[in-house]
Amino acid sequence: MQFTSAEISSWIGMYLWPLFRIAAMVGVAPVFGAQNVPVRIRVGIAVALTLVIAPVLPQVPQVDPISSTGILIIVHQVMIGLAIGFALRLVFAAFVLAGQLIGQTMGLGFAAMVDPQNGVQVPVVGQFYQIMVTLLFLAMNGHLVLIEVIADSFRTLPVGPEGLGMGSLWSLVLWGGQVFAGAVLVSLPAVTALLVVNIAFGVMTRASPQLNIFAVGFPVTLCIGVIVMLVTLPVILPQLSHIMSDVFAMMQQLVAGGR
Numbered sequence: 095m096q097f098t099s100a101e102i103s104s105w106i107g108m109y110l111w112p113l114f115r116i117a118a119m120v121g122v123a124p125v126f127g128a129q130n131v132p133v134r135i136r137v138g139i140a141v142a143l144t145l146v147i148a149p150v151l152p153q154v155p156q157v158d159p160i161s162s163t164g165i166l167i168i169v170h171q172v173m174i175g176l177a178i179g180f181a182l183r184l185v186f187a188a189f190v191l192a193g194q195l196i197g198q199t200m201g202l203g204f205a206a207m208v209d210p211q212n213g214v215q216v217p218v219v220g221q222f223y224q225i226m227v228t229l230l231f232l233a234m235n236g237h238l239v240l241i242e243v244i245a246d247s248f249r250t251l252p253v254g255p256e257g258l259g260m261g262s263l264w265s266l267v268l269w270g271g272q273v274f275a276g277a278v279l280v281s282l283p284a285v286t287a288l289l290v291v292n293i294a295f296g297v298m299t300r301a302s303p304q305l306n307i308f309a310v311g312f313p314v315t316l317c318i319g320v321i322v323m324l325v326t327l328p329v330i331l332p333q334l335s336h337i338m339s340d341v342f343a344m345m346q347q348l349v350a351g352g353r
Contacts, residue, residue: 111154111253113144114168118175119244124186125228125237127179147245154253163255170257177258177266178244178345184269185341188276189227189334193220195281199288200319201312219323223280223330230334239342247349262348269344276337280330284322291318 117140120126126139157164197219231237251258295311 108151108154109144109148111167111171112148112151112248113140114171115175115247115253116140116143116147116244118172119179119240120175122176122179123182123240125231143241143244147248151248152252155255166255167253170255171253173257174247174251174349175244177262177348178240178247181266181269181341181345181348182240184273185276185334185337186224186227186231188273188337189223189280189330190220191273191277192280193217193223195277196284196288196319196323199285199292201315202319226327226330227334230331231338234335234338236338239338243342243345246346250346251349258348265344265348269341272337272340276333280333283326283329284319287322288315288319291315 117137120136120140120143127136155167157167194217197217200219202217202219291314292311295314
C-alpha cells in the first residue's frame with residue numbers, strides 16, 4: 095500500500111486540529127483542568143475526546159501543520175478552546191468570590207486553605223462553596239454539556255484560518271461582569287444578615303461602652319454566619335442552574351459569532 099503526502103497530511107489534520115481546541119479547553123475548564131489533576135490525565139482526556147469527536151466532524155482543511163497557515167490555525171484553535179474553558183471557569187469564580195465576601199463579613203477572612211482547583215490560598219468559606227458547586231456541576235451533568243458544546247463548536251465554527259471575531263471576544267469580556275453579579279446574588283442574604291448583626295453590636299457598644307464587644311461579637315457573628323449559610327444553601331442550586339444555562343448559551347453565541 096502506498097500513501098501520498100496529501101493523504102497523510104489529511105489524516106494527521108483530521109485529529110491534530112481538533113486536539114488543540116479540545117486540549118486547550120480541558121486545560122482551562124474547571125474539574126478537568128484543576129491543579130490537582132495530573133497533566134497525563136488531562137492529556138489522556140483530551141486525546142480520548144478527540145478520538146471520539148474527530149471522526150464525525152466536517153472536513154478539515156488539508157494544510158501543512160508546520161506552515162504559516164498551519165500555525166495560524168493552531169493559534170485559533172487554542173484561542174477557541176481557551177475561551178470556552180475560561181467562560182465556565184468564571185462561573186466557579188463567582189461562587190468563590192461569594193464565599194470570600196461572606197467569610198470576610200463573618201470574620202473568617204484570615205482562615206485560608208490551599209485551593210486544589212487553582213493552586214492558591216482562598217478563605218475556607220470560598221473553598222466550601224467551590225467544592226459544593228463542583229459537586230452540583232457534576233450532578234447536573236455539566237461536564238457532559240461542556241463536551242457537547244465543544245463538539246458542536248466544530249460545526250458552528252469549523253477548523254480554518256479564521257477564528258473568533260472581535261464581537262465574540264467582547265462578549266466574553268462582558269461575561270466577566272457576571273462574576274461580580276453572581277457573587278453578589280449568592281452572598282447578599284448572608285452579608286445582609288451579618289451587616290444587621292454588626293449594626294446591632296455597634297448600637298450596643300454605643301449604649302454601653304463598658305461592654306467588651308470584641309469578646310462577645312466574634313463568636314456570635316461566626317455562629318450567625320454559619321446558621322445563615324445553612325439556611326441559604328437551598329438557594330445555591332437555582333442560582334447555579336440559572337448561571338450555567340446563561341454561560342452555555344453564551345458559549346454557543348461565542349463560537350457562532352466567529353463565523
